[in-house]
Amino acid sequence: xxxxxxxxxDGLCCQYCGQVIDGEEPGYPxxxxxxxxxxxxxxxxxxxxxxxxxxxxxxxxxxLKNEKIGHFHxxxxxxxxxxxxxAGTGKIVGEIDSSADIRGIHNLIKILEEGxxx
Numbered sequence: 001x002x003x004x005x006x007x008x009x010d011g012l013c014c015q016y017c018g019q020v021i022d023g024e025e026p027g028y029p030x031x032x033x034x035x036x037x038x039x040x041x042x043x044x045x046x047x048x049x050x051x052x053x054x055x056x057x058x059x060x061x062x063x064l065k066n067e068k069i070g071h072f073h074x075x076x077x078x079x080x081x082x083x084x085x086x087a088g089t090g091k092i093v094g095e096i097d098s099s100a101d102i103r104g105i106h107n108l109i110k111i112l113e114e115g116x117x118x
Contacts, residue, residue: 016043040088044070047087054105060112076112083108 007013010025014032021032035043048070055062055074063073070087076094083094090103096111 044068044088051085051087051105054109058109058113060109074108074112083112 004013004018007020007025008015008018008029011021011028011030012023012025013020014035015029016031016035019032019034021030048064048067051070051072052062052064054060055072060074060077065071065073072085072087074083074085075081076083081095083092085092085105085108087105090105092102092104092108092111094111096102102111
């Protein structure tokens with residue numbers, strides 16, 4: 001587990017956006033004030049918007065298959081391999097080590113641009 005994942009599990013960082021909450025670590029996952037005030041649908045819309053911004057910033061062609069659930073199709077630059085990505089959960093499906101739990105837009109971009117699979 002990474003340091004960041006530990007911070008989320010301990011409640012130091014928001015389980016949705018990753019922002020440090022108040023410097024306390026109560027020992028369980030929590031949400032920041034902003035994320036507590038948002039519905040799941042609103043958070044998902046923000047994550048879809050952010051994913052689109054990142055794809056455009058890195059010149060990655062994408063297809064938004066389902067806006068409501070944030071499901072994208074993208075292709076790795078070096079070999080055109082198809083990857084699926086869900087912005088709401090950060091789940092990545094494609095040709096990666098299945099034993100690794102690699103999630104998130106930034107890890108996906110690394111995979112797509114550099115061909116790094118771990």
